Amino acid sequence: MLDGLSxxxxxxxxxxxxxxxxxxxxxxWRVMCLTGVDYxxxxxxxxxxxxxxxxxxxxxxxxxxxxLTLLGxxxxxxxxxxxxxxxEGSIAMLERLLPWWSGKILVLVLLGFAAxxxxxxxTLSAADASAHVVxxxxxxxxxxxxxxxxxxxxxxxxxxxxxxxxxEAIGVAVVLVAVYLTLNVVVLATxxxxxxxxxxVVSDWWGALSASHSSPWVMVGVALLVFPKLALGMxxxxxxxAVMPQIKGDPTDTPQRPEGRIRDTRKLLTTAALxxxxxxxxxxxxxxxxxxxxxxxxxxxxxxxxxxYLAHRYLGxxxxxxxxxxxxxxxWFAGASALAGLLNLVPRFLPRYxxxxxxxxxxxxxxxxxxxxxxxxxxxxxxxxxxxxGAYATGVLVLMLxxxxxxxxxxxxxxHTRAAVGFAVITVVFVYTLIANVIERPDGIKIASIFIFFxxxxxxxSRVHRSFELRAGDVVLDTEAARFVDAAVxxxxxxxxxxxxxxxxTSEYRMKEYSRRQETHIPDRRPVLFLEVFxxxxxxxxxxxxxxxxxxxxxxxxxxxGATVPNTIAAVLIAVRDRxxxxxxxxxxxxxxxxxxxxLSFLVFGQGETAPVTREVLRRxxxxxxxxxxxHVG
Numbered sequence: 001m002l003d004g005l006s007x008x009x010x011x012x013x014x015x016x017x018x019x020x021x022x023x024x025x026x027x028x029w030r031v032m033c034l035t036g037v038d039y040x041x042x043x044x045x046x047x048x049x050x051x052x053x054x055x056x057x058x059x060x061x062x063x064x065x066x067x068l069t070l071l072g073x074x075x076x077x078x079x080x081x082x083x084x085x086x087x088e089g090s091i092a093m094l095e096r097l098l099p100w101w102s103g104k105i106l107v108l109v110l111l112g113f114a115a116x117x118x119x120x121x122x123t124l125s126a127a128d129a130s131a132h133v134v135x136x137x138x139x140x141x142x143x144x145x146x147x148x149x150x151x152x153x154x155x156x157x158x159x160x161x162x163x164x165x166x167x168e169a170i171g172v173a174v175v176l177v178a179v180y181l182t183l184n185v186v187v188l189a190t191x192x193x194x195x196x197x198x199x200x201v202v203s204d205w206w207g208a209l210s211a212s213h214s215s216p217w218v219m220v221g222v223a224l225l226v227f228p229k230l231a232l233g234m235x236x237x238x239x240x241x242a243v244m245p246q247i248k249g250d251p252t253d254t255p256q257r258p259e260g261r262i263r264d265t266r267k268l269l270t271t272a273a274l275x276x277x278x279x280x281x282x283x284x285x286x287x288x289x290x291x292x293x294x295x296x297x298x299x300x301x302x303x304x305x306x307x308x309y310l311a312h313r314y315l316g317x318x319x320x321x322x323x324x325x326x327x328x329x330x331x332w333f334a335g336a337s338a339l340a341g342l343l344n345l346v347p348r349f350l351p352r353y354x355x356x357x358x359x360x361x362x363x364x365x366x367x368x369x370x371x372x373x374x375x376x377x378x379x380x381x382x383x384x385x386x387x388x389x390g391a392y393a394t395g396v397l398v399l400m401l402x403x404x405x406x407x408x409x410x411x412x413x414x415x416h417t418r419a420a421v422g423f424a425v426i427t428v429v430f431v432y433t434l435i436a437n438v439i440e441r442p443d444g445i446k447i448a449s450i451f452i453f454f455x456x457x458x459x460x461x462s463r464v465h466r467s468f469e470l471r472a473g474d475v476v477l478d479t480e481a482a483r484f485v486d487a488a489v490x491x492x493x494x495x496x497x498x499x500x501x502x503x504x505x506t507s508e509y510r511m512k513e514y515s516r517r518q519e520t521h522i523p524d525r526r527p528v529l530f531l532e533v534f535x536x537x538x539x540x541x542x543x544x545x546x547x548x549x550x551x552x553x554x555x556x557x558x559x560x561x562g563a564t565v566p567n568t569i570a571a572v573l574i575a576v577r578d579r580x581x582x583x584x585x586x587x588x589x590x591x592x593x594x595x596x597x598x599x600l601s602f603l604v605f606g607q608g609e610t611a612p613v614t615r616e617v618l619r620r621x622x623x624x625x626x627x628x629x630x631x632h633v634g
Contacts, residue, residue, distance in 0.1 A: 001362065001364045001365055025245075025247055025248030025261075026167075026170055027248060028265065028268045029268070030173075030174055031243055032240075032271060032272055033170065033174040034170050034173040034246070034340060035236055035239045035272065035337045036272055036275075038121055038125070038239055038335075039236025039240075039276055039337075040177060040180060040330065041180075041331050042280075043180075043184060043279055044304075044307070044327045044330070044331050045305070046230070046280060047280075047283045047284055048296055048306040049389075050062055050230050051284075051287060051296040051306065052297070053226050053229035054222075054229075054230075055212075056205060056209045056288060057209065057219060057222055057226070058288045060220065060223040061226050061230055062230065062280055062284040064224055065230045065234070066280060066281060068429060069234055069276075070273060071426075072426040072430070073234055073237050073273070074237075074269060074270060074273045075407075075422070075426070076400070076403050077238075077269050078270070079411065079419075080241050080407060081244065081262055081266050081269065082262055082266075083407070084241070085258045087243065087245045087345075088345070089241045089242055090402045090405075091111065091114070091345070091402070093403075093409075094106055094107070094110065094405070099537065100539045101604075103539070107353075108355070109452055110399070111346075111350075112448060112452030113395050113402075113448055113451070113452070114342075114395065115342070115395075115451045115455065116394065116395035116448040116451045117392065117396050118395075119370065119377060119451075120377070120395060120447075121338035122338050122339060122374045123155070123377045125335050126154040126155050126158070126332055126335060126378070126383075127147065127378065127381075128304065129150075129154055129328045129329075129332045130146075130383060131304060131305075132305060132328045134147055134150070147382075148382055152378055152379075155335070155371060155374050155378060156371065156375075157332070158335050158336060158339065159339075159368070159371035162336070162339055162343070162363070162367045163368075172333060173333060173336055176329050180326045180327070180329075181275070183326050184283075184307065186319075187307055187315065187323065190310070190314050190315055191282075191310055192286070194290060195285075195286070201289045202289065205288065228432075228433040228434075228436040234400065235396050236276075236337065237269065237400065238341065238396070239341040240268060241265065241269075242345055243344060247261050247265055247268070248260075248261075249261030249262075283306070286307075286310060291306060291309060295309070304385065305324075305327075307327075308320065308323055308324055311324075335374070339367070342366070342370055343363055343366055346360060346366060347366070350459060352541060352542075353459070353540075353541050354541030354542070357462065357466075387443070390437075390440075390442075391443065391444040391447035391448060393441065394448050395444075395448060397430060397433055398434060400430050404427040404430050407426075408420055408424045411423055463541070463603075468567075468617050469567070469621075470567065470571055470574070470620070470621040471541055471564065471567045472544070472545050472571035473542060473544040474545070475545045475571050475575035476544070476545070476546050477576075477579070478546070480549030480550060481547045481549030481558050482549070483549065484529055484549045484558065485576055485580060486580070488527050488529055488556075491527050492526055492527070493582065493584075494529075494583075494584040494585065495522055495526060495528045495584070495585045495587065496529045496531045496573070496576075496584055496585065496586050497513065497516050497529070497530050497531065497586075497587045498531050498569055498610060498614075499512060499530045499532050500532070501532035501534060501559065505553060506553040506554050508553075513528060515589075516589070520634040522587065529556050529558055530555050530556065530558065531558045533565045535561075535562065535564065535606040536562070537563060538563055538604065538605050539563075540563040541563060543563055545560050545568060547575075548560070564607070566613035567613075569614050570617040570621060573618065574621060574622065574629065583627060583628070583629055583630065585629070585632060586614070586630065586631055587632045587633075587634070588610060588614070588631065589633070589634055590609075590611065591608070591609045595609060611633045614631060
């Protein structure tokens with residue numbers, strides 16, 4: 001279950017650590033199929049949604065959607081791929097804008113929306129696949145009303161594929177996408193032949209459209225108003241960036257400059273957007289011209305399955321059933337790209353914040369967790385597609401809005417004024433689209449709020465639970481610090497005074513040394529080292545520690561910056577012990593004040609009552625008392 005868990009607790013490889021072995025990756029077009037099972041599968045329901053939302057104006061509203069896709073979402077995510085090439089996406093870009101806890105909380109909120117988008121993708125797509133199973137004319141009568149159990153079975157099968165591995169998931173996705181797009185080409189080509197054979201349907205459609213709207217400008221205005229309801233047709237961009245680490249790239253790529261991976265990801269995004277744009281426009285035209293509007297309504301034969309309706313009508317029940325099977329398979333596997341996105345995002349943020357157990361860095365336990373969550377949500381919504389669509393659209397649009405805003409800021413910081421203005425305009429459009437969608441379907445923001453609430457609660461509970469861990473990666477002593485430590489060990493037991501870095505004179509250091517010797521009975525004339533910790537960002541859970549030595553004000557000092565004072569002191573003490581083979585002695589003074597306020601100060605600001613917390617961190621990190629650094633408090 002923990003295979004692939006390459007990082008130990010709070011491990012951030014430093015300059016002397018062994019670099020983790022990278023997986024070889026996959027060709028970009030294969031990874032495109034993994035994200036495409038989500039993106040392309042919307043053909044199963046998007047034409048029906050467009051017909052219900054825009055009626056006869058469906059092709060025009062779809063054109064507006066495609067313009068936003070190609071001129072808005074695509075440039076934004078091409079920028080995101082450049083700025084965040086390791087799969088963190090716009091969330092990491094926004095994290096860099098805000099310091100301290102504000103950045104962490106923003107990330108948690110965005111992860112809540114991402115979880116809404118990705119988890120609902122899994123449940124909604126599986127529910128839509130079960131609807132196609134039940135509505136097929138050849139389906140056994142016993143399946144009537146069995147949507148919930150079919151959906152749960154499909155979710156379980158999806159989890160089983162990912163328990164096997166990513167390579168197997170990508171292999172399945174390539175086959176499903178190839179077959180599904182080929183069948184759609186056949187259906188749309190047949191529809192085009194039907195329209196060309198009876199061009200009167202075009203004139204009838206235009207006549208009905210002109211009778212309903214006084215001018216083309218009115219048509220455009222109405223299309224602009226209703227296109228937010230078609231937002232589901234833009235799903236897939238966020239997962240396209242999230243699975244970037246699966247792309248092979250070039251042999252010359254480095255973690256700092258993965259140029260080949262960035263190039264191929266942008267190629268992936270562009271190719272997927274162009275393919276999907278062509279299919280969406282053609283399918284909207286075909287379904288609007290050839291299917292009566294009443295058939296799109298709830299209970300109608302084309303509701304939620306417009307292209308399947310055309311396949312059965314014009315190509316026969318056998319081909320139609322083959323098309324249904326392909327649609328069911330790709331809708332089932334549409335959750336694969338979402339699950340891949342979750343498996344990439346969660347380990348990159350929550351364990352690093354200390355807001356998830358360390359086992360969440362491994363894939364298989366997370367697969368079980370997300371499968372269980374999807375099961376609960378499916379049961380709660382009774383596998384109903386319509387009840388979940390609002391949350392799905394909300395998650396998609398919030399992530400796109402965050403990506404557009406992050407791209408605007410990134411372009412401005414790099415001095416790309418024209419790009420910044422363009423991204424700002426796209427941001428405004430996404431704001432309008434999101435607001436319109438929330439007003440139309442407020443249940444989406446309610447469901448997303450539930451996800452955010454649970455992520456915040458569980459994340460901070462995990463942070464508190466893990467606060468006494470040895471939260472450090474590599475501990476590196478510079479030349480001077482190593483010299484001080486070696487000299488102190490040679491002169492006798494290693495004695496270290498934990499000191500608040502506030503003294504700035506020889507007399508103050510001498511007074512501190514004298515008082516510590518008196519309070520804790522340090523033998524006279526035995527050398528001591530002062531250890532001073534500077535808190536740089538207490539919201540960080542862990543970091544590499546660089547210990548610098550200097551001689552100033554008549555004392556030898558070891559100075560280090562860390563996320564918290566007690567955990568950093570404990571990490572340095574253990575590192576010194578491992579270097580010298582001698583168990584060090586650390587000397588502290590009791591702090592004045594309320595212990596509860598000290599605890600809160602430690603949790604939020606990384607400081608507080610240092611001595612007992614340091615001792616507790618050491619107790620948990622070193623079970624053998626004989627090897628545990630000694631803590632003296634006076």
